[in-house]
Amino acid sequence: MRPTPAAPPARRRREGLRALLWLSPWLIGFAVFFVYPLAATVYFSFHRYDLFTLEFVGLDNYRYLLTDDRALTSIGNTLWLVVFMVPAQLLFALGVAWLVTRLKAGAGFFRTVFYLPSLIPTVAGTVAFVFLLNPATGPMNQFLELFGIAGPDWFGDKDWAKPSLTLLGMWGTGNTMVIFLAALLDVPKHLYEAAALDGAGAWRRFRSVTLPTISPVLLFSAVTGVIYALQYFTQAMIAARVASGSTDSPGSSFTPGYPEMSTLTLPQWLFQMGFRDFSMGYACVLALLLFAASMLLTLVLLRRFRGLEEVS
């Protein structure tokens, strides 16, 4: 690409105005739905606010966080998802994608089958999984029984609820799988051939040729995967609701986390505090915690992916 000659100042200014005009809807959106709310969240976090009265309380909300067992539990659960669910999804997606690259027959068909579950509406998929893993009538434990394994209570057991959600996540990992598949197919063939000539085995070829080539894609998926895990809400909420048999009517006393707070994630507790208990000031403290974590990850992503910003 030839460097474009520097534009005269008048033209530059005109270009700037033109861009401002085209970007204005987005700039308004950014101000109204990001800049203002973020500032307001910081402001509210120092106040007690329940939609009617606003009272300055200093650092009380922050202090309360340290003594709020449920908040700490929810943070622990969210971290569990980051540490176990995200890697499980990524490794599984990579394995499935690799498998598809090895297929000589029906690769397109298999790709479709593996991608399809990721499109299933989250609520529908979760309701279905609670049924499939239902210890009394669901097919999963019957299947395990064929091998003499007594299946657990899955969504009804506090130790198995998060692994059950992980299974659901792996079932719906098709998006990542398709991305990895494209990356794997992009690895230049001659690199493999060169490695094979040097006598490298399959594992060695994977480690020395495939991994380095696709590592940017892996990192991108890992960071976005962690950011999605930080937002994890719907699956946990629905699983708890369906497994415990609670209703969703307005004013109902459903508290998320069934069984025994094991599925309570940070966004759920934030939702509960802010919009069910109307402790909005405290909810803002939880929101800022979420913000700090996700921004940290975004920075990692941007540092590594300077290429994202490049313009051809």
Added chain:
Amino acid sequence: MSTAPAVLPRTPGPAVRRPTAAGLRRRRALHWIAVHSVAIALAIMFLAPLVFIALTALMTDQQALTSRLWPHSWNWGNFAEVFARSPLLQWIGNTMLYAGLGTAFMLLSSVPVAYALARFRFPGRRAAFLAVITMMMLPPQVVAVPVYLIWARAELTGTLWPLILPMLLGDAFSIFLLRQFLLTIPREYTEAARVDGCSDLATLLRIVLPMARPAIAAVALFQFFYCWNDYYGPLLYASTNVDNWTLSIGLASFKALHSVQWNLTMAATLLVMAPVIIVFFLAQRVFIEGVTLTGVKG
């Protein structure tokens, strides 16, 4: 169906330096069988949930409470029962309103922004793009409280408008995806149009839009599906008003309202899934190409 075991014994012994042609062919065949067997087993695992949902949806009330997996009788009436017992049509209507208007508004607002970010040279372009990335990565719960208060002041809580109207101001993910695609269109096309005296708008409409059709189709489908599947948004804004429930909200409460009737719950689940699956098969290529676009290279 293949009856070969999933894992086949490998040829024993250390690798032979000069394998015979027949031995090589044999190893290739074994490898072929092994890989395809694993793929078939995995495919069955991926599809099994959908099959069991469909089977249960057709059972009688009594049978759905037993551990039998195959329906005694095929109760197609369960689907009608779902429509009779719940305002499913109203939920579909609300979901269509949210997904349809949301997608239309998103396209209207995001395409020009993505075009400007990809093509115009102006000071602050980098900052503007970083703002898009930041918004894209922002968990919606972070700004939920003040944003909720905005809509409460506008007296629009209890409706789906707080979810639809912001789409008029652009959606970060769509802008990002469209921009990445528009960057791949050679500058020569737009420059030529400009030399011919086309305005920016005319260039966008006549030159860029036709070339960007796959990317636009992909973001439109993603947005539509996002809205169709969204639970958090409608729960926050519309769950207090039963008339504005979407399919997600309705389905979430379905099991509780018809407590032990797994057959009806699965029939409802299937009805929610069906349109998504049908659209996917009609527009498969768009999806796969769109997803590939999101996996950015460094």
